[in-house]
Amino acid sequence: MTTLRIRTKIVSQTLDIPELNSxxxxxxxxxxxxxxxxxxxxxxxxxxxxxYDFDAASLQRSYDRDHAEDHVS
Numbered sequence: 001m002t003t004l005r006i007r008t009k010i011v012s013q014t015l016d017i018p019e020l021n022s023x024x025x026x027x028x029x030x031x032x033x034x035x036x037x038x039x040x041x042x043x044x045x046x047x048x049x050x051x052y053d054f055d056a057a058s059l060q061r062s063y064d065r066d067h068a069e070d071h072v073s
Contacts, residue, residue: 007035 004019046052 002023004023006017006019008015008017046054
């Protein structure tokens with residue numbers, strides 16, 4: 001018995017799946033499960049940073065907000 005797991009996005013009512021060629025002419029069960037598209041992780045890039053001082057960046061943003069109007073006459 002052969003088991004295949006194929007994850008693909010369905011873009012047509014007609015599927016072209018070359019992996020099924022070896023099963024042509026055989027009796028098979030086909031099961032399709034809809035999956036949610038993964039949501040992008042907003043913080044994934046930040047986790048890859050090295051030598052980044054998150055506290056300093058947060059303090060700088062806070063200072064910038066507090067003093068945003070200082071230079072305006």
